[in-house]
Amino acid sequence: FAVLSMVIGNFLALQQTNLKRLLGYSSIAHAGYLVITLIAAVTLVGVNQAVEAAMFYLAGYALMTLTSFGVISALSSGGEEKDAQDLTAYKGLFWRQPLLATVFTISLLSLAGIPLTIGFVAKFYLFTAGIEGGLWVLVWTLVAGSAVAIYYYLRVILAMTETVTANLGNLYIPSNSNILILVLLGILLLAFGIYPMPLIEVTRSVLGTFSGFPVF
Numbered sequence: 001f002a003v004l005s006m007v008i009g010n011f012l013a014l015q016q017t018n019l020k021r022l023l024g025y026s027s028i029a030h031a032g033y034l035v036i037t038l039i040a041a042v043t044l045v046g047v048n049q050a051v052e053a054a055m056f057y058l059a060g061y062a063l064m065t066l067t068s069f070g071v072i073s074a075l076s077s078g079g080e081e082k083d084a085q086d087l088t089a090y091k092g093l094f095w096r097q098p099l100l101a102t103v104f105t106i107s108l109l110s111l112a113g114i115p116l117t118i119g120f121v122a123k124f125y126l127f128t129a130g131i132e133g134g135l136w137v138l139v140w141t142l143v144a145g146s147a148v149a150i151y152y153y154l155r156v157i158l159a160m161t162e163t164v165t166a167n168l169g170n171l172y173i174p175s176n177s178n179i180l181i182l183v184l185l186g187i188l189l190l191a192f193g194i195y196p197m198p199l200i201e202v203t204r205s206v207l208g209t210f211s212g213f214p215v216f
Helices: 002-014 019-043 048-074 078-085 098-112 118-132 136-161 176-194 197-210
Strands: none
Touching (some): 002 136, 019 048, 019 098, 019 118, 048 098, 048 118, 048 176, 098 136, 118 176
16 A cells, blocks of 8 residues: 555656646655555564654654645635646746745755755655665655656746746735745745754654553
8 A cells, every 4th residue: 555655646646737636646645655654663673763753754744735735825816726726827936926936946845855855854764764674665666756756846846947928827926924924834844954853852752752652
């Protein structure tokens, strides 16, 4: 099921030009990545490392997804929402909404697991758990799936850098408060990627809180 989730999720995301569907299908692949930690928890002598990896990945993925969908939602409004989901509407976004385009780029790079983002640290956790558990089939599937994901995430980023003269989509101009919140989320994606220890410590603290409960 983990392999099928990674393969099918990435394959379906690869076919999409609707950004919400792209992110939705890629979440299937991310669920497959997460299963690696669950299997590692069974195969490892100690489960703490696998559980810590799962918790960190969930925290990171929640932040990445919130940022990505937040940008799409900020650029969508009313009856124009459908247009604002299509990839063509985001062409040249760097020249129209540079701050939102930058935040969206950071979130996509993070989802792809590029270094200096929280997504890289989260996937590094998965690699470590998979290797320690000897789950080589899952590890190599993760590598292949991540390579495919880089392609379709970069396709969106390249579209935003294009220079266009025609109005290719109706994008809502968000308020300054919405932009500020999204910029702060983007900063967190980079901050936890460059210096992840605060989030790691929180994860370990939560893990330690529940470590006294029996495992059935």
